[in-house]
Amino acid sequence: QSALTQPASVSGSPGQSITISCTGTSSDVGAYNYVSWYQQHPGKAPKLMIYDVSKRPSGVSNRFSGSKSGNTASLTISGLQAEDEADYSCSSYTSSSTLWVFGGGTKVTVL
Amino acid sequence: DVQLVESGGGLVQPGGSLRLSCAASGFTFSLYWMHWVRRAPGKGLVWVSRLISDGTSPNYAPSVKGRFTISRDNAKNTLYLQMNSLRAEDTAIYYCARDGDNYNFDYWGHGTLVTVSS
Numbered sequence: 675q676s677a678l679t680q681p682a683s684v685s686g687s688p689g690q691s692i693t694i695s696c697t698g699t700s701s702d703v704g705a706y707n708y709v710s711w712y713q714q715h716p717g718k719a720p721k722l723m724i725y726d727v728s729k730r731p732s733g734v735s736n737r738f739s740g741s742k743s744g745n746t747a748s749l750t751i752s753g754l755q756a757e758d759e760a761d762y763s764c765s766s767y768t769s770s771s772t773l774w775v776f777g778g779g780t781k782v783t784v785l
Numbered sequence: 786d787v788q789l790v791e792s793g794g795g796l797v798q799p800g801g802s803l804r805l806s807c808a809a810s811g812f813t814f815s816l817y818w819m820h821w822v823r824r825a826p827g828k829g830l831v832w833v834s835r836l837i838s839d840g841t842s843p844n845y846a847p848s849v850k851g852r853f854t855i856s857r858d859n860a861k862n863t864l865y866l867q868m869n870s871l872r873a874e875d876t877a878i879y880y881c882a883r884d885g886d887n888y889n890f891d892y893w894g895h896g897t898l899v900t901v902s903s
Contacts, residue, residue, distance in 0.1 A: 676828070676829040676831075680829075706888070708887060708888035708889070710885075710888075710889035710890070712830075712890070712893075717895075718895065719789075719880070719892075719893040719894055719895045719896070720830070720880065720882075720890070720893045721893070722885065722889060722890060722891050722892075725885060725887060725889040725891075726887050726889075731891065763829060763830050765830070765832075765889070765890070767888040771846075771847055772832065772846055772847065773832060773835065773844055773846075774832035774888070775832070776822075776829050776830040776831060776832065777829055778828070778829035779829050779830070
């Protein structure tokens with residue numbers, strides 16, 4: 675069982691918006707603004723999509739946005755495209771000895 | 786372009802050892818902290834270990850502390866993970882990742898598969 679809780683799957687039609695939640699605790703997501711999101715296509719390397727809760731690295735589409743409320747962070751993909759179909763994982767720095775925790779991953783399907 | 790290429794994975798018996806390597810290119814390796822992260826089959830990503838730029842002050846997840854050793858050779862632009870006393874639950878794809886500025890992982894390799902089985 676992963677430390678952060680994500681839905682196993684989320685789906686949407688092209689052009690729609692979807693939101694993936696990532697629920698942690700007051701020791702990780704709720705304590706730090708160090709939540710990041712990673713996209714991974716099958717057989718490929720994970721790619722950083724969002725860091726510091728809501729910042730986008732250079733080159734990442736502005737269709738991807740992040741937010742946080744309390745112990746839950748969220749990733750929103752707007753204007754869903756076929757290429758967005760992938761696995762998305764959240765991560766947070768934590769005050770525990772584990773230092774970083776991840777979610778179990780959410781498979782995004784574009785219908 | 787930043788590139789991280791892992792190698793050294795394979796099939797090993799329980800109790801055995803394996804050393805993973807991660808060859809870095811496209812950036813000044815000696816300036817960056819580096820991590821190992823793993824994903825067991827059907828499971829989520831799990832942070833394993835971190836090493837700061839000068840090779841000192843390693844950190845480990847409790848599940849591997851005392852069995853795994855992270856190291857680096859800045860002259861060879863290579864990160865290592867020595868894994869001893871391997872267990873079935875260590876079976877996973879192991880990724881090396883570069884440390885971003887703020888507690889994130891900004892570049893990852895494609896991973897190398899480690900299978901612990903008799």
